[in-house]
Amino acid sequence: MASLRLRRGWNGDPVRQMIGRRRDFLVEYALRMNSGEKDSGVPEAAPRAAIVGVVGRTNAGKSTIVNRLVGEKVSIVSPVEQTTRNTIRGIVSDARGQLVLLDTPGLHKAVGPLGRLLNGMARASSAGTDILCAVFDASHAPQLEDEGWMARIAKERPEKCVFALNKCDRSPFYETMFRDLWRESVRRAREIAGSRAEDDPADREPVWVLSCGTKPGGCDDLLDALFALAPEGAPLFPDDIVTDYPRKLAIADVVREKLLQRVYDEVPHELGVVVSGIREDRRGWDVSVTVYVNRQSQKGIVIGPAGRIMKAVRQSAEPELSEMFGVKVRLELWVKVEPGWMKNSRLLSEMGYMGGVR
Ligand SMILES: Nc1nc2c(ncn2[C@@H]2O[C@H](COP(=O)(O)OP(=O)(O)OP(=O)(O)O)[C@@H](O)[C@H]2O)c(=O)[nH]1
Numbered sequence: 001m002a003s004l005r006l007r008r009g010w011n012g013d014p015v016r017q018m019i020g021r022r023r024d025f026l027v028e029y030a031l032r033m034n035s036g037e038k039d040s041g042v043p044e045a046a047p048r049a050a051i052v053g054v055v056g057r058t059n060a061g062k063s064t065i066v067n068r069l070v071g072e073k074v075s076i077v078s079p080v081e082q083t084t085r086n087t088i089r090g091i092v093s094d095a096r097g098q099l100v101l102l103d104t105p106g107l108h109k110a111v112g113p114l115g116r117l118l119n120g121m122a123r124a125s126s127a128g129t130d131i132l133c134a135v136f137d138a139s140h141a142p143q144l145e146d147e148g149w150m151a152r153i154a155k156e157r158p159e160k161c162v163f164a165l166n167k168c169d170r171s172p173f174y175e176t177m178f179r180d181l182w183r184e185s186v187r188r189a190r191e192i193a194g195s196r197a198e199d200d201p202a203d204r205e206p207v208w209v210l211s212c213g214t215k216p217g218g219c220d221d222l223l224d225a226l227f228a229l230a231p232e233g234a235p236l237f238p239d240d241i242v243t244d245y246p247r248k249l250a251i252a253d254v255v256r257e258k259l260l261q262r263v264y265d266e267v268p269h270e271l272g273v274v275v276s277g278i279r280e281d282r283r284g285w286d287v288s289v290t291v292y293v294n295r296q297s298q299k300g301i302v303i304g305p306a307g308r309i310m311k312a313v314r315q316s317a318e319p320e321l322s323e324m325f326g327v328k329v330r331l332e333l334w335v336k337v338e339p340g341w342m343k344n345s346r347l348l349s350e351m352g353y354m355g356g357v358r
């Protein structure tokens with residue numbers, strides 16, 4: 001693998017590690033520049049850098065697109081709603097410069113404190129970015145949450161905005177309905193603001209692209225559109241880093257993804273995963289993981305007959321994590337019933353949903 005998210009030998013705080021590497025990178029870069037050495041890695045055109053907020057309704061394919069653009073899996077994916085529960089940074093570096101993609105939880109009908117927390121995170125992460133990339137699943141007619149994003153974008157008119165109509169491999173494909181919805185959203189926003197078309201800021205129309213997150217090359221047009229909008233600037237991260245997502249959260253997410261592939265009905269939304277400890281030795285990492293469920297009846301479902309689900313989760317997560325971190329990862333999985341864990345601030349913060357896990 002060309003660039004691991006965290007390199008072999010990594011054994012500490014990922015942020016400190018990242019900053020350390022960034023400093024090395026910057027020092028090396030400055031020395032090269034001062035010595036007058038021509039840097040063959042620096043493109044002739046000025047490099048570009050942008051923070052891109054990737055937003056949209058749950059299941060639109062945001063994480064799939066972010067993984068495709070980064071070229072590595074930095075964010076888990078599943079057909080279950082609310083798969084992404086944290087804002088994850090995926091970093092794309094190429095000759096044109098660097099994009100820092102913020103993969104956000106998809107907007108959905110909020111149920112309970114966790115739901116509200118995720119929606120708040122989704123809304124907040126669209127603010128303060130250089131480019132807004134709204135992803136729409138155009139293999140379905142627009143849904144309520146799509147209308148919500150369009151209305152908000154029509155009202156705020158971000159300077160740089162891309163609309164990715166995703167799942168263009170599917171038929172039927174509702175491109176026209178989404179374009180009509182946008183026109184209608186702009187008309188309504190003008191009506192509310194009492195403004196006319198002539199008052200609209202010029203150049204504020206979103207750039208429309210079709211994308212397919214599940215096929216190689218399916219997001220190339222999207223990548224080109226994002227780089228075309230990115231302002232000139234220095235990279236924020238060294239170019240060999242694909243994410244700065246904390247190790248504990250990354251491990252918990254991979255375990256949750258494997259569970260989501262195996263449990264149904266209400267269970268996926270009531271699953272919480274916490275990495276309770278990592279023991280490191282020469283042979284690798286022993287990671288202890290607790291899976292929280294909301295009700296006693298869910299415990300048996302998650303464990304499976306004769307522990308089969310847990311075993312399958314472990315067997316599919318271990319090789320993926322070992323590959324991801326470049327060390328042998330062994331998992332110890334525990335299932336715990338914790339009624340109302342979604343309202344438990346301590347657990348929510350251990351899961352990173354309230355910020356702060358490192
Ligand atoms: N056919 C097809 N399926 C796709 C495409 N992009 C994503 N998917 C599938 O759509 C489902 C949802 O994808 P995710 O990337 O998890 O969606 P998300 O928007 O991140 O969802 P949340 O994290 O819940 O907000 C998965 O089953 C993906 O495999 C695509 O271009 N074509």
Ligand SMILES: [Mg+2]
Pocket residue numbers: 062063064075076077083084103104105106
């Ligand atoms: Mg996601």
